[in-house]
Amino acid sequence: MWSKALTYQLKPGRYPEYKKAHDEVWPQLAQAMADNQVNMVIHHHQERLYLYMTAPTEEHFIRSHTGEVADRWMEYMATMMLTDDEGKTITEDMDMAFAFGRYQQELSE
Secondary structure (H helix, E strand, O other): OEEEEEEEEEOOOOHHHHHHHHHOOOHHHHHHHHHOOOEEEEEEEOOEEEEEEEEOOHHHHHHHOOOHHHHHHHHHHHOOEOEOOOOOEOEEEEOOOOOOOHHHHHHOO
């Protein structure tokens, strides 16, 4: 199983809109992720977000986030997050420090 963890930061006061957007994730994007067996969870603390995602392979994840709908979603998300000079969300990869139980086995495969 492929996995990735990222952290990124919301612009001040944007969490309610960010949360609403994810509670109402666009059906086409949700279907693309389901079709590619992508799983994710996003945690929120203050204005920082922590994303953990898995898929059978990195290619599955890439397929789920490729195309016009995914591009529009990322542009929309960038309106709520800290971005670089090109308007891309600034993310930082997080290294896995510990895995236990099911994750310990699945992530070592």
